[in-house]
Amino acid sequence: MTLDWWGLGLQAINVLILVWLLSRVFWRPIAGAITRRQDAAQAMLEEGKTAQAKADAALAEVVETRAGIAKERDAILAEAKAAADKATKAELKEAQSKADAMIAAARTAIDRDRNTARKENATRAAELSVEIAARLLGRFNTPAVQATFLAQLVEAIAGMSASDRTALIASADDIEIITATNPEDAERANIEQAVKDALDGTPSVRLVTDPSLIAGLELRSGHFVLHNSWRADLENVLKEVENAG
């Protein structure tokens, strides 16, 4: 057995070349790929940590903001409640004032209506009283009453001033003597004569019947009226009652 030194050297060179070649085309590329993946994984981990830190910071900020929002919400709610209470009190006060004003106005209106009603009632009662009196007095329209009214008429004419009596006599219009009932001829003549005597002249008189007088005699011309009847008396009473109310 001999050792081939050429072969030994050649094989050593062959293995050295193989070591060099495989280092170039096999070991380094694969180790580089592993290293690149490790670096990429490390970078992703770092990126993940950074993202986690950012997310944590954002979460903390959100929590803080949420706390601030809750605080602000409470403040706004408290402020709104205070404003609502204030507005409620103001509204209540205003409503109370309006209600008081309305109550006062209603009371005033009620008093006014009550007074108006009372006046109306009084007026109506007076009118009713006058009407009742007129009907009652209508029953007592006797010749004696008529004579009394004639006497009162004559007395009233006598009470007139001379100038008024002269103006009445001198008026061109006919003087009307208003009676409540149509008198007999004798009585009619008596009345006309009594009036003419009272007027102290010969004026033109005409007798006219007006049942609304109830009882009495009145003297009328174009510009003159001498009331002397129960109707006139009742109207006077009614006016006085109304004025008194």
Place this chain on the structure above:
Amino acid sequence: MNSPLDSTVLFQIGPVPITQAIVTTWAIMAILVIGAFLLTRRLDLRPTRRQAALELMVATLDTQITETTGAAPAPYRGFIGTLFVFILVANWSSLVPGIDPPTAKLETDAALAVLVFLSVIWFGIRAGGVGGWLKTFAAPNPVMIPLNILQSLTRVFSMFVRLFGNVMSGVFVIGIVASLAGLLVPIPLMALDLLTGLVQAYIFAVLAMVFITSAVEDGARTQPTIDLAPSPTKKDS
């Protein structure tokens, strides 16, 4: 049957005889380099199954180196890994009919042993300098210098003899059995030869790593600590 101890010279280049083992080595080199080139053409961050298998192989080798030496695997990966792959493929090339594995020849194993011997020196000097490497022979004390020198030679010699003996004996046994009963009978022995080839490649690579580590660790341990920071005292002076 030719003796496995004899080398068949195929042709001659000048004074250099080109034996079958050398040609087989060239073929193995071509297959390994071309195959490595094809396998590592498209490496991406998202690995395919092929890339994942290759990375698993490299990661396993790195783990072995790290567990054996405790050092970073990058400086030794190319040499140790190539030794392992080449010896494994060379051992398993005996399965190809008509091919004798290059590792069954003395020259190839001796060349591998010489490379390991030189790599121990190279990595030792690179780690601790020439002085540091020389001091490794005086460990634990100068009395051990002759023995350490002898050990550095004999351990490499034993490496290549072990590899040569195992592979050559396998080929020899398979040749004898095949000459006696050529059909089916050698198959179990060939399977055993596969296992033997794998174990021998692993042992050779691990031993080479251990020897290199020994030299590197001893050299580094004897090398004084160098402070790369500028010294203010020197500047002042």
